[in-house]
Amino acid sequence: MADLVHAVEAVQAWAGEENARDTEQARRSAVAEASRVNQEIGDTRARLRAADTSLETLALAARPPTPLEADARQHFVIQGGKHVELAQLLLEEKAPDAGAVLEEVDALSREHVAYDAVVSELGANASDIARERRRDLAEAVGDAASSASALYARVLGNAAPGGDVREASLGYVETGCSDFDVCFGGLPRGAVTLLAARPAMGSTSLALGWARAIAKQAPVLYVTLDLDAEQIATRALAAEVEIEPHRIRRGEISEDEYAGLRDAALASQGLPLQFEADPDMSLDQLWERAQAIASGAEGLDLIVVDPVDRLNEGNVSENLAALAQMARALDTPVLAIATLSPSVERRRDKRPVLRDLSGRILRHTGMALMLYREEYYHLRREPAPGTEKHYFWQKKLEEAANRAELVAVKHPEHKTGGIQLMFSSKGPKFLELGD
Numbered sequence: 264m265a266d267l268v269h270a271v272e273a274v275q276a277w278a279g280e281e282n283a284r285d286t287e288q289a290r291r292s293a294v295a296e297a298s299r300v301n302q303e304i305g306d307t308r309a310r311l312r313a314a315d316t317s318l319e320t321l322a323l324a325a326r327p328p329t330p331l332e333a334d335a336r337q338h339f340v341i342q343g344g345k346h347v348e349l350a351q352l353l354l355e356e357k358a359p360d361a362g363a364v365l366e367e368v369d370a371l372s373r374e375h376v377a378y379d380a381v382v383s384e385l386g387a388n389a390s391d392i393a394r395e396r397r398r399d400l401a402e403a404v405g406d407a408a409s410s411a412s413a414l415y416a417r418v419l420g421n422a423a424p425g426g427d428v429r430e431a432s433l434g435y436v437e438t439g440c441s442d443f444d445v446c447f448g449g450l451p452r453g454a455v456t457l458l459a460a461r462p463a464m465g466s467t468s469l470a471l472g473w474a475r476a477i478a479k480q481a482p483v484l485y486v487t488l489d490l491d492a493e494q495i496a497t498r499a500l501a502a503e504v505e506i507e508p509h510r511i512r513r514g515e516i517s518e519d520e521y522a523g524l525r526d527a528a529l530a531s532q533g534l535p536l537q538f539e540a541d542p543d544m545s546l547d548q549l550w551e552r553a554q555a556i557a558s559g560a561e562g563l564d565l566i567v568v569d570p571v572d573r574l575n576e577g578n579v580s581e582n583l584a585a586l587a588q589m590a591r592a593l594d595t596p597v598l599a600i601a602t603l604s605p606s607v608e609r610r611r612d613k614r615p616v617l618r619d620l621s622g623r624i625l626r627h628t629g630m631a632l633m634l635y636r637e638e639y640y641h642l643r644r645e646p647a648p649g650t651e652k653h654y655f656w657q658k659k660l661e662e663a664a665n666r667a668e669l670v671a672v673k674h675p676e677h678k679t680g681g682i683q684l685m686f687s688s689k690g691p692k693f694l695e696l697g698d
Contacts, residue, residue, distance in 0.1 A: 436564050436596050439476025442682045442695055443669065447630070450565065450596035451675050454629025455587045457571075459601045459620060461608070464634045465667065466600045468691045469684075470567050471499050473598070478536035481564035482556050485538050486549060488573035492540040499536075502690035503527040535561060546575055546585050557593045564595065571599035583627035590629075599628075613640050617672040631673035636686055637663040667693060 435449035443449070450456050450473075460466040467487075474483045487495045494508075501508040504523045510516055511524065539552060549568070557563035566589070568574060574582045579601060590597040603619050615633040625631060641663050646652040665688075670681035685694040 436477060438473040439479075440473070440684075440693075440695060442684075446680065446682055447671055447674060447678050448676075450598060451629045452596055453591045453594050454675065455583055455590055455597045455599055455627060456630040456632065457583070457599050457601055457620070457624065457628045458632045458634060459603050459615065460634040461603050461605075461613070461615070463639055464636050465686060465691055465693065466634050467498070467569055468502060469634060469669075469693050470569055470598055470600055471495075471502060472692055474536060474565060474567055475499060475503070475531075475534070477565045478534045482535035482559065482561050483537070483565045483567070484553055484556055484563060485536065485567045485569070486544060486552075487538065487540050487569050488542050488544065489570060490540060492538055495538050495540060498690075499538075500524060500527050500531070502692035503531070505687060505689040505692065507689060542573065544574065546582070549574075550589060553589060553593060553595070557595060562595075563593060566590075566593075566595055566597045567600070568597065569600040571601050580621070580623040580627065583624060587627045587629075603633075613637075614668070615670075620672070625673060628673060629675050630671060633670045633672060635668045635670070636666070637668075638666065638686075 435444075435447075435451050437444045437449040458466050458470060467489075471485070474485050477483050485495070490498070497508050497511055501511055504520065504527050506516060506520055506524065516524065537556065541548070549566075553563060553566050566586075568582075568586065571582050571586070572579050575585075583599060586597045586599055589595075601624075603615055607613055607615055607619060614635050614637075617631075619633075620631060638660065641656070641660055644656070646656055665686050667684040667686045668681050669684055671679050673679070683696055685696055686692075687694060
């Protein structure tokens with residue numbers, strides 16, 4: 264009898280294990296199915312976005328969609344919406360008949376595939392039309408700008424007593440750095456301003472400070488090809504509260520510093536400052552994003568490209584030519600950050616000069632600026648402590664400490680020369696000498 268009981272228990276245990284295996288297999292299948300359905304939801308929404316974006320581009324170019332293109336968009340609105348709704352029921356396990364719903368979802372997926380080629384071709388057509396439209400717009404702006412009456416009106420607008428230079432096409436956008444704005448007027452509209460420097464001079468910090476100041480008045484587009492979105496946002500906030508970015512990333516800040524950081528983030532929420540972090544961004548994509556912002560009610564007062572030598576496979580002169588066309592078409596300043604050649608490091612005097620920029624580069628810029636910090640190099644030339652050389656080295660370091668030079672080597676009105684700035688390693692950020 265005992266043997267029979269043990270046998271029954273063994274059979275029951277085996278059955279329990281089989282049931283557990285079946286349950287686990289069913290669970291894994293359900294998870295895999297849910298993952299697939301979730302992916303289909305994302306794909307369907309992406310198809311609709313692609314169709315919408317392309318149709319908007321065609322509408323801007325005054326080219327109506329073909330019946331097939333319109334039908335593709337309508338399909339994704341109606342059938343795509345139904346697909347998402349049914350897939351959500353499956354994921355939430357609220358479908359009354361999961362098998363039937365799954366069959367319908369799969370049928371809808373097969374229908375979507377039939378329209379994929381239409382949407383793909385629509386996107387290609389829209390890109391071609393967008394490029395043609397930009398070229399026509401640039402030519403139209405050039406023709407209008409060259410007429411005598413238009414030039415006279417713009418000159419009068421600039422010369423009007425008490426006038427607002429921000430509204431004048433030949434005017435400048437002020438950077439918020441009063442010394443720079445007084446000396447050079449700000450950043451020229453409809454032209455590229457090149458900010459050239461060696462690494463570690465602080466060109467990104469200077470550009471970020473100007474971008475935030477300008478964004479308090481009008482929209483700004485900041486395109487970074489070196490940093491990701493979180494890194495550039497961290498640097499922007501770090502400069503605002505003067506905390507080293509690495510301490511923010513590691514959470515090595517006090518309660519008071521965190522409160523200041525939070526307040527700065529809240530205060531920045533309304534700023535029309537858009538960061539675009541994409542190391543593979545093309546000139547066409549940059550055009551489209553800038554044009555989308557510029558077509559808004561508030562326009563676009565600054566485009567920053569950081570660094571320009573990473574755009575379009577690093578062809579700087581071609582990039583500047585394209586950016587100059589964009590600046591003219593949108594009547595917007597473009598600030599392009601460029602890295603100077605390492606040949607500067609081989610000179611005894613590391614201060615950059617005009618000859619460090621080629622003629623091909625200068626030809627496409629309205630203004631060219633060079634940023635230099637003597638302190639950075641001086642710290643790397645420290646002689647042995649306790650010597651006479653070290654005494655004079657220390658005196659010179661005190662003179663160079665926290666100082667930076669910003670020199671204009673080219674200007675639309677030939678206002679060349681330089682200004683002195685204070686450099687704070689906290690942030691880092693640049694300040695005016697009087698701050």
